[in-house]
Amino acid sequence: MRGLFISFEGPEGAGKTTVLHKIAARLKEQGRAVTMTREPGGIPIAEKIREVILDANHQEMDGKTEALLYAAARRQHLVEKVLPALEEGSIVLCDRFIDSSLAYQGFARGLGMDDVLAINLFAIEDHMPDCTIFFDVPPEVGLERIWKDTEREQNRLDLEELEFHKRVYKGYQEVITRAEGRIQVVDAQKSELQVVENVWEIVNSEVNLKWNS
Ligand SMILES: Nc1ncnc2c1ncn2[C@@H]1O[C@H](COP(=O)(O)OP(=O)(O)OP(=O)(O)O)[C@@H](O)[C@H]1O
Numbered sequence: 001m002r003g004l005f006i007s008f009e010g011p012e013g014a015g016k017t018t019v020l021h022k023i024a025a026r027l028k029e030q031g032r033a034v035t036m037t038r039e040p041g042g043i044p045i046a047e048k049i050r051e052v053i054l055d056a057n058h059q060e061m062d063g064k065t066e067a068l069l070y071a072a073a074r075r076q077h078l079v080e081k082v083l084p085a086l087e088e089g090s091i092v093l094c095d096r097f098i099d100s101s102l103a104y105q106g107f108a109r110g111l112g113m114d115d116v117l118a119i120n121l122f123a124i125e126d127h128m129p130d131c132t133i134f135f136d137v138p139p140e141v142g143l144e145r146i147w148k149d150t151e152r153e154q155n156r157l158d159l160e161e162l163e164f165h166k167r168v169y170k171g172y173q174e175v176i177t178r179a180e181g182r183i184q185v186v187d188a189q190k191s192e193l194q195v196v197e198n199v200w201e202i203v204n205s206e207v208n209l210k211w212n213s
């Protein structure tokens with residue numbers, strides 16, 4: 001049976017990566033096959049594209065170039081990693097996917113959500129996630145968290161002005177409205193423990209729906 005494709009979305013510092021690892025561990029404890037991955041990246045070609053996009057020295061990068069690079073990385077990652085894992089019946093937990101492009105490039109960069117959706121549908125065809133979890137945190141709170149993290153190297157997108165990050169957040173609200181129920185929202189201002197529990201409820205229910213009904 002085909003696996004389950006779940007994406008994690010939200011602004012910078014929302015806690016997606018932290019929680020994704022904890023959820024993967026719980027699923028593995030249940031004996032489930034799990035694939036953890038991220039965008040941009042997850043496979044060598046896409047990790048190289050990630051380096052180009054996020055290099056803090058590449059300030060001259062054009063917005064459309066940025067959008068196309070994200071879509072190119074997404075295509076390769078999808079065909080090389082996500083689809084084969086789903087074919088094998090794995091639960092794929094993906095740190096960001098198409099909704100990031102809609103919020104960051106489509107809305108915050110001002111390229112237009114419809115145009116960014118069009119290039120991404122060319123890249124992913126009809127392979128949308130089965131479920132998406134949005135980590136809801138105000139941009140100021142998320143940025144504060146990543147600034148406190150001394151081990152994190154600030155990338156080109158992290159270094160955008162606060163106004164950009166506010167537009168990203170607004171973009172996500174628009175994406176959620178358009179998603180017609182695919183995206184479930186979690187209050188990511190709660191403690192890490194509480195967020196893990198809330199995300200677990202969603203993931204567990206999706207897994208049960210798929211395999212136990
Ligand atoms: N619920 C929480 N409350 C407070 N701090 C948290 C919470 N969840 C994660 N953090 C901390 O916030 C920082 C960012 O977390 P994490 O890297 O998981 O976020 P992210 O959403 O993946 O960020 P980005 O997309 O910007 O890489 C880390 O230092 C992490 O320990």
Ligand SMILES: Cc1cn([C@H]2C[C@H](O)[C@@H](COP(=O)(O)O)O2)c(=O)[nH]c1=O
Nearest residue numbers: 039040070096097100101104105157158
């Ligand atoms: C997939 C995707 C990502 N982004 C942005 C969002 C973040 O600023 C970085 C990725 O870094 P993270 O630490 O892995 O979250 O890239 C984007 O603008 N558009 C996208 O499609």
